[in-house]
Amino acid sequence: MKNKAYIFSWIAQLIAVVIMGQTLFFKFTGHPETIAIFEEKLNMPGGQYVIGIAELIACILLLIPTSVAYGALLGAGLMTGAIIGHITHIGWEGNHLTLGIMAIITLVSCISVLIIRRSELPFIKSALKEQ
Amino acid sequence: MIGKLSIDLHKLAKFTNLAIPILAILFFVAGLKVSFYFHFLTVTFLFLTIINFFYLKVQTTHSVLRNFGVLGQGRYMLESIGPELRQYLFANDTEEKPFNRTERAEVYRKAKNIDSASSFGSQFEFDSSEIKIRHSMFPISKDKLIPYRLTFGEERGVANSYTITKPFMISAMSYGALGERAVRSFARGAKMAGIPMNTGEGGYPKYHLDEGCDLIFQMGTAKFGVRNEDGTLNDDKLQELAQKDSIKMVEIKFSQGAKPGKGGLLPKEKITDEIAELRGVPKDRDVISPSSHAECKDIESTVAFIDHVQKATELPVGIKLCVGRPQQFEELVLEMKRQNVFPDWITVDGAEGGTGAAPKAFIDRVGMPLFPALKSVNDILAKNEVRNRLKLLASGKLVAPGRQMVAFCLGADAIYSARGFMLSLGCIQALQCGNNTCPVGITTHDPVLQHGINIDAKAPRIANYVHNLEHDLEELLASAGCRSVKELTFDHLFVPSESTLYPFIQSN
Numbered sequence A: 001m002k003n004k005a006y007i008f009s010w011i012a013q014l015i016a017v018v019i020m021g022q023t024l025f026f027k028f029t030g031h032p033e034t035i036a037i038f039e040e041k042l043n044m045p046g047g048q049y050v051i052g053i054a055e056l057i058a059c060i061l062l063l064i065p066t067s068v069a070y071g072a073l074l075g076a077g078l079m080t081g082a083i084i085g086h087i088t089h090i091g092w093e094g095n096h097l098t099l100g101i102m103a104i105i106t107l108v109s110c111i112s113v114l115i116i117r118r119s120e121l122p123f124i125k126s127a128l129k130e131q
Numbered sequence B: 001m002i003g004k005l006s007i008d009l010h011k012l013a014k015f016t017n018l019a020i021p022i023l024a025i026l027f028f029v030a031g032l033k034v035s036f037y038f039h040f041l042t043v044t045f046l047f048l049t050i051i052n053f054f055y056l057k058v059q060t061t062h063s064v065l066r067n068f069g070v071l072g073q074g075r076y077m078l079e080s081i082g083p084e085l086r087q088y089l090f091a092n093d094t095e096e097k098p099f100n101r102t103e104r105a106e107v108y109r110k111a112k113n114i115d116s117a118s119s120f121g122s123q124f125e126f127d128s129s130e131i132k133i134r135h136s137m138f139p140i141s142k143d144k145l146i147p148y149r150l151t152f153g154e155e156r157g158v159a160n161s162y163t164i165t166k167p168f169m170i171s172a173m174s175y176g177a178l179g180e181r182a183v184r185s186f187a188r189g190a191k192m193a194g195i196p197m198n199t200g201e202g203g204y205p206k207y208h209l210d211e212g213c214d215l216i217f218q219m220g221t222a223k224f225g226v227r228n229e230d231g232t233l234n235d236d237k238l239q240e241l242a243q244k245d246s247i248k249m250v251e252i253k254f255s256q257g258a259k260p261g262k263g264g265l266l267p268k269e270k271i272t273d274e275i276a277e278l279r280g281v282p283k284d285r286d287v288i289s290p291s292s293h294a295e296c297k298d299i300e301s302t303v304a305f306i307d308h309v310q311k312a313t314e315l316p317v318g319i320k321l322c323v324g325r326p327q328q329f330e331e332l333v334l335e336m337k338r339q340n341v342f343p344d345w346i347t348v349d350g351a352e353g354g355t356g357a358a359p360k361a362f363i364d365r366v367g368m369p370l371f372p373a374l375k376s377v378n379d380i381l382a383k384n385e386v387r388n389r390l391k392l393l394a395s396g397k398l399v400a401p402g403r404q405m406v407a408f409c410l411g412a413d414a415i416y417s418a419r420g421f422m423l424s425l426g427c428i429q430a431l432q433c434g435n436n437t438c439p440v441g442i443t444t445h446d447p448v449l450q451h452g453i454n455i456d457a458k459a460p461r462i463a464n465y466v467h468n469l470e471h472d473l474e475e476l477l478a479s480a481g482c483r484s485v486k487e488l489t490f491d492h493l494f495v496p497s498e499s500t501l502y503p504f505i506q507s508n
């Protein structure tokens, strides 16, 4: 049972890493569409680097066995932000729809990881301790 | 002063729990209107809101979190870095009072059923005043132990004698000192554990009876629940209670260790309409019980009163007292012999005993500590050849197996504890039992604070605690080479010269 949960967790981790990872390429190379989103829609010039670095950290943490839960937490936070962005500023038309759905999939993956590995989070661990 | 602080803490927690979602919304608006960067904060507070909801509404195992939410988490955070902080900055593990961290941790572990093996070595002092138990070079195997059984009332041949099969009982704590949920948790836990619970001097035991565990009805000096207007005993009311199935025995309280020579005290903060009704007292001032029973003016009338209650209830009847002068106790025993009236048991409460509320000077300075008191009582009974006429119970910080063994060696037949069970229920020793502000909801009537206790989640902890105490006791007995607690004697103790028991070594 426990093992199955961990296999599931690793699958979810990989999904999150692949989705976040491939967008990094566009973010760090300054792809015009990415820049358009960050500068025009979100009004955060250079924001692609801030978010990109945070996502890179999340990906790395998600791959190191001892820090998976932290990576999932960071990833979930970033994706919640991304989804807020889609709802309030970016919208869901055309290519934006694909990006938005990717964010949702990543969020779901990260939350699954968090639920499976909830006992690895600091502080929450002591609070969750059954009995 | 301390009371104020805690009310503020509770308000602060309420404020925080409200502020977190509001901040999440505010930051969301700021992210919308000012800069998208605000959404970093939006997301953070959104997550905090979710965690907080989980703590407050979903989980049931942690009272502090149920009542305080993420702010209560501060306690767990501090606890996790506590050993370091304490070691370098504050008190060490064996310094806190009344129960140091080592003692409390042992109870918590037993209640939560966590293995309590520890490593490397003891934190106690070895060269000074600690009493130790002498083991045998030839420990016996645990299957040689004789199962524990103690029958109250057998000496008098009471028809309704009562037998316990575990040497632990929940000591008197009144509904009044305790809140409803705490009473129910104790009672339900006692039932699960198969031990009896003392009702305390809180009057008619309404919630205790609801839960259906075995009860020892306590009659305090004010006789709440069974009194006439003038404070004397109302036989009819007592008989009516004694006929209830759950009520197995009656304990007459003469005094208690935390306030010997003084009556009970219930601060007016803690008097609700219901408590006023169950006790038959006014609501608007502290309820102070008289310091002695109206019927007991001297030793002769005291013994006669015991006889009267035994005849009226037809149940085993014991007395509870804290010893002041052993000589005075001996006079009482001589009078019992003269009238040939013996209580079915005597509870010796040590001066270190706990209380919901008592004057500080009494808590700190009045009465003999348990060990010398218990030893004196046992010796006096033996000297007068009446030790076999009654049972001896002991209470006073007997929350862990070590001190319990000492009490058995000094003559106790069974152990009473109040605070051991409170700790099992999650008491964090905040020492606010008298202010109605207990942060974990045990000694309070505030429904908001009581919400911290989930009865179904907490009752098993009482049972776990009893079960693990029993286990440790068996191991200790086997190591001492004794088959039952009856075989333990004073000789099983190693008593250093600094100890309060040392004079007894010399006189033996």
Ligand SMILES: Cc1cc2nc3c(=O)[nH]c(=O)nc-3n(C[C@H](O)[C@H](O)[C@H](O)COP(=O)(O)O)c2cc1C
Pocket: B171, B172, B173, B174, B177, B178, B199, B200, B201, B202, B218, B253, B255, B256, B257, B264, B320, B349, B352, B353, B354, B355, B356, B395, B396, B397, B398, B399, B416, B417, B418, B419, B420, B433, B443
């Ligand atoms: C909250 C609280 C309420 C108590 N109420 C009573 C009481 O009503 N009658 C009584 O005789 N003793 C009362 N006691 C004293 C206990 O029954 C017991 O004698 C004492 O606390 C020693 O046991 P302990 O060290 O295991 O707590 C109370 C103790 C506490 C902590």
Ligand code: SF4
Pocket: B422, B426, B427, B428, B429, B430, B431, B432, B433, B434, B437, B438, B439, B440, B441, B442, B443
């Ligand atoms: S937590 Fe504090 S106030 Fe509550 S029962 Fe324990 S000592 Fe008393």
